[in-house]
Amino acid sequence: MEYLLTTNGLTKQYGRHKAVNAADIHVKRGDIYGLIGRNGAGKTTLLKMISGLAKPTDGGFSFFGKSGKEVYGYMSRIGALIEAPGLYPNLSAAQNLKLKCLAAGVRRNGIIEELLGTVGLASAGKKKVRNFSLGMKQRLGIALALVGDPDLIILDEPINGLDPQGIAEVRETLARLNKEKNITFIISSHILEELSKTATVYGIMHNGVILQEMTRDELLEKCSERIELKADDTAMACTVLEKIGITEYKVADADTIQIFERLNDSGDITSALASDGIKTLEISLKNESLEDYYLNLTGGKSDV
Amino acid sequence: MFNLIKMDLYRLVRTPSALITAVMAVLLAVFSVFMTDTDIQLMQEDPSSVSTEAPDERQMGIYVEADPEWLTGKIEAGSIVSVEMRSGLLALLCVIFTAVFVNAEHRSGFIKNIAGQLHSRGKLIISKLTAVAVQVLFMMIVFILTVLITGFILWGGSFYIGSAASLFKFAAIQYLLHLSLSAMIIFFTVLTGSSAFSMTLGILLCSGLSVPVYSLINKLVYNFRPGLGFDINKFLPDGNITLTGIDASAEVFLRGAVSGAVYALIFILLSMLIMQKRDVR
CATH class of the missing domain: 3.40.50.300 (P-loop containing nucleotide triphosphate hydrolases)
Structure with missing residues (x-):
């Protein structure tokens, strides 16, 4: 480039x-x-x-x-x-x-x-x-x-x-x-x-x-509103998500899946995972601003 | 390079310090000639106070020494210009102007607008020196003309021009010496980034307050080499400004010209080196 x-x-x-x-x-x-x-x-x-x-x-x-x-x-x-x-x-x-x-x-x-x-x-x-x-x-x-x-x-x-x-x-x-x-x-x-x-x-x-x-665009994506899901089996969790019709998701790392649709359906998601025997370790709604993103990245909260 | 010179000349004609120092040159010249006239009158009233021997060493302070020959009623323009200029009054103004003008670019931060685009930042020193050289020349012309006009007003028919060639030669050497003093001030301003420091140093030198230090150095050298007849004043710009009069020998003129040129060159090269190597703050 x-x-x-x-x-x-x-x-x-x-x-x-x-x-x-x-x-x-x-x-x-x-x-x-x-x-x-x-x-x-x-x-x-x-x-x-x-x-x-x-x-x-x-x-x-x-x-x-x-x-x-x-x-x-x-x-x-x-x-x-x-x-x-x-x-x-x-x-x-x-x-x-x-x-x-x-x-x-x-x-x-x-x-x-x-x-x-x-x-x-x-x-x-x-x-x-x-x-x-x-x-x-x-x-x-x-x-x-x-x-x-x-x-x-x-x-x-x-x-x-x-x-x-x-x-x-x-x-x-x-x-x-x-x-x-x-x-x-x-x-x-x-x-x-x-x-x-x-x-x-x-x-x-x-x-x-x-x-x-x-x-x-990359920043907006990182800062956009999403559900962050941590499960004991990420690959199986993705299969379950697709089974319940969720396609707008991304595997952020080995343990974390970011879901960008049906943001109010956290309960349905955990139920679906549980019924397939997948343990939900953590599920939360994230909405970071640029400032939050910066603070998380630099690990500091003061004087930004 | 020429673009930078144009820039500094443009600023020179618009900076208040150039006008103020030029006006001060006129006022100081008038004041000093009036004081000289008072001295002449006092000497005429009390001839016993007239000293016929020039002091052996450079004196402390700013002083104008009246020539006993002037008591005869004839005052040569060159000799009055010589004593006024050797007093260090004009040098004082050159020092003040140079410190203020050169430091303004750093103090205002304007240098940040131009320095980054230059391959060689040392060129900024050449452009500053050019502007300072123009102003020093202007102040010198104004100073000399004011001395001549005031002298003519005060002494009328007793005041005569004399040898224009001698006056021109003297003015040329003094110009070079004043410029070398300005180059020294440019160096200290660039080195310290402070107009206060360089201005104070320059004022102390022009006022002869460095004389005790010079005497100490002379004595130290005398202790080691008594036969040398060493006088540090002969090798410094401020010393040469005081020692080089219109009636000085060819040797003194040559020494003044060489020391003026050498000091100007050394200080400008050092300033360019600092400007080139140091980051712009």
Whole structure:
């Protein structure tokens, strides 16, 4: 499969502490990749390495299929907003954008107005950044990341500190850019509920390690409402389920069957199993949110 | 590279610190020439206070020494520009501007928008140095012109231009020395990530508060090699700014030019190395 970006054992070590430990992520063109992890999980460090702001201690990444020194030629195709937006407070929004355009060698007439319009700051171009709200700064930061029409934009906690309206505006902007310009995004956040509304692919990070990567569909499947059944004979239990007309089920592991239909018929299921001499060890209705899934995976409950 | 230079020049003409330091250069030049005029008047009133011998060593503090020849009624433009510039007043402004301008990119976080896309981050130092060089040149021109205009207003017919070639040569060497001092400030700003540290260091150097340390080093060297006649001031940018006057010998001019160029080169290369190796925070 052709990926726009892949990392290969990307590691960043500070002293004895590995902030990022052999991280492998895979991002396809057009993805909105949600990087999930609690504070201190290593998200920012990983994103800094991908955006060229920090050097990996070990491992590397490939972009457009290029890796090693070859990748340097393609770094201008990456736009990034890491942590807080980096803006000169004494300059206006347009002047901040002009600086980035000059640095990137972008000379197209009207580009600054176009970028300001894209992020909904068309009327604030002449306003000094020091008078901007946090949401406006965040959107200007996204506009800066858009300079030079990058193929990949990396946004580190882009909705941090925003009010609900600001969050909705940023979400809308990202969705539009993804759809209209086919820009690929990597977005990190610890606000899982919000990320679940935007991302199409997820990478779950914990203690510097990427624990799991999955598509939105895979996640929905994992988080969908279901009956989880543990029986003493899984194979026989499947036969019984089919005998009583249940076909939407999946054997999750050697002991567990996930049933996705007739969710109110737990009693009938256990009776049917019992009449065929199969012992039900456990039966429960599961309905996990992304947050529950994350917590179960990382084995923690705090600061997510 | 040229794109980055364009970026920093664009910022230079819009940053308040460039304008403030240029205005301060005008004000300090006017103030200093007025103070020199007061000194001349005092010397005229009390000729016994006139010292005909220049001090052997560099003195502590910022001071402008009036030339006893000015009591004859003729004041050469080059000599007044020389004493004003050697006082370290302009160097002080260069240090303040450089620390503020260079650190602004880190302090605001703007560097995160551009550094990742550069193959060689060291280029950012070259672009900063270019902008600083332009501002130092601008401040120097403003400073010299203000000294000349104020001198003409104060002394009228007694004030004459003299040798323009000597003035130009002196200004060129001092420009190189001021630029090397700025390069040193760039280095310490990049190294520490703090404009406060580099600015304080620069101000201390320009104010001559490093003189006791230099004297100690000179004495230590003298103890080991008495015949060497070693003076560390001759080998440092701040020392050379003070020691290189318009009437200095060719040897002093050469030493100033070489030390200015060498220090500028060393500090810029070190700054580029740090910028290239260190992660962007």
